[in-house]
Amino acid sequence: MNDNKLPIHVGIIMDGNGRWAKKRGFSRSIGHKMGAQNLKKLLKHIYKKNIKIVSIYAFSTENFKRDKKEVEYLMDLSIKFFTDELKTFMKENIKVLFSGRRDNLRFDVVQAMNELEENTKNNNNGILNICFNYGGRLEIIDAIKKIVMKVNDNDITIDDINENLVSENMYQDLPPLDFVIRTSGELRISNFMIWESSYAEYYFPNILFPDFNAKEFDIAIEEFQKRNRRFGGITNENESN
Ligand code: FPP
Numbered sequence: 001m002n003d004n005k006l007p008i009h010v011g012i013i014m015d016g017n018g019r020w021a022k023k024r025g026f027s028r029s030i031g032h033k034m035g036a037q038n039l040k041k042l043l044k045h046i047y048k049k050n051i052k053i054v055s056i057y058a059f060s061t062e063n064f065k066r067d068k069k070e071v072e073y074l075m076d077l078s079i080k081f082f083t084d085e086l087k088t089f090m091k092e093n094i095k096v097l098f099s100g101r102r103d104n105l106r107f108d109v110v111q112a113m114n115e116l117e118e119n120t121k122n123n124n125n126g127i128l129n130i131c132f133n134y135g136g137r138l139e140i141i142d143a144i145k146k147i148v149m150k151v152n153d154n155d156i157t158i159d160d161i162n163e164n165l166v167s168e169n170m171y172q173d174l175p176p177l178d179f180v181i182r183t184s185g186e187l188r189i190s191n192f193m194i195w196e197s198s199y200a201e202y203y204f205p206n207i208l209f210p211d212f213n214a215k216e217f218d219i220a221i222e223e224f225q226k227r228n229r230r231f232g233g234i235t236n237e238n239e240s241n
Pocket of ligand 1: 059
């Protein structure tokens with residue numbers, strides 16, 4: 001039986017901003033702007049439902065391959081989002097974390113990220129993990145480097161390396177993803193939190209991100225609640241397969 005459990009940790013791959021804009025004869029930038037507006041409303045709704053941890057794919061390492069103008073627009077929009085939303089995150093008591101590499105980002109972007117992280121670090125009603133300049137394989141490589149350094153420093157031995165240790169050395173010490181939503185109808189995960197989503201349920205609505213509103217999110221949660229999660233073991237619904 002479905003026990004109406006809510007996911008603890010939800011991931012969202014916010015895809016389809018460009019197509020949303022193109023369909024309306026607007027520039028791709030307008031699509032991103034509408035995506036950011038939608039994200040604000042959506043996050044409010046999600047935390048109100050008592051879902052505690054949200055990870056969003058805001059900018060992948062691969063997104064740097066886009067047209068320079070689009071990348072610059074996304075950087076400016078991100079600074080605006082990180083700065084403007086501080087008030088909301090404080091009011092809603094949400095701690096913001098960033099996952100990804102910062103070394104090749106613009107200084108003003110890193111500054112806005114640091115400020116948001118620092119100002120919200122004591123908030124404890126929910127977590128927003130923003131994957132920014134993020135790649136899932138790169139995160140695993142970075143974890144391997146940290147672990148190799150610990151072995152070299154004799155802090156641990158090779159025999160200490162297990163799944164828990166790898167998880168602890170990922171960018172964040174968060175519970176695994178329970179549910180990953182990718183909007184726009186694309187059936188890929190595109191290097192999003194591949195370690196953390198190994199047992200997640202996936203959901204691929206055919207809706208472009210600016211249109212993925214509170215009602216659509218509730219439909220997604222209903223779908224999650226219908227899934228029978230086995231984690232590689234037998235079903236918890238008394239079936240015998
Ligand atoms: C993918 O759509 C979306 C992105 C690469 C950017 C996501 C950014 C936002 C939703 C704005 C909020 C930003 C922050 C920093 C919180 P796409 O451009 O690939 O769309 P397409 O597949 O239709 O071209």
